[in-house]
């Protein structure tokens with residue numbers, strides 16, 4: 398069967414990662430969570446006290462950083478300079494600052510290059526904000542996934558609870574809406590639905606139903 402590229406974009410907490418992971422597993426494809434790469438850069442910048450508006454300083458740092466993504470039973474693991482940061486990149490501090498870092502065009506350019514290399518062989522499910530519009534413009538299947546902000550906040554809270562991160566739904570609604578605004582209104586590759594993407598509203602869908610909808614579309618193409 399032909400190995401295709403599947404691009405999944407959408408706002409925070411729409412279920413992209415969970416659903417993309419299932420789709421990749423079922424198809425025997427590689428799953429890449431690009432948000433984790435922006436989070437990894439943000440984590441290191443915070444650790445090294447680099448000003449987040451210092452585009453040049455951040456660029457120097459990124460050029461001297463190794464970011465490695467490894468699949469595992471628990472999902473995608475992320476290593477920064479050999480350190481497993483898979484959990485620590487999900488903290489509130491990183492989440493609150495990642496949109497400022499990802500808005501820098503020079504940082505995006507470096508990470509997009511890495512993402513395109515990872516996807517070159519096909520057989521890939523990649524999720525993020527600009528995958529269908531910039532990273533994998535030629536992807537055979539593009540999905541733009543969303544859900545109401547209330548539903549996304551509820552899901553994020555359940556996720557946070559599992560990770561031991563304290564949060565309330567009210568606080569998450571505000572945080573998610575703010576992050577969506579920054580990601581959608583930035584100049585460099587804003588979060589926007591690609592013209593050829595299929596819109597998937599997951600508000601009323603279970604994880605399995607959403608994954609099945611994408612798998613059906615993929616089967617029609619492969």
Ligand code: C5P
Nearest residue numbers: 409431432433435495496499525526527
């Ligand atoms: O997907 P996740 O919520 O982990 O993404 C974290 C942040 O990384 C997003 O809010 C966005 O600022 C940035 N991001 C991006 N482009 C991507 C993936 C994520 O700008 N392709």
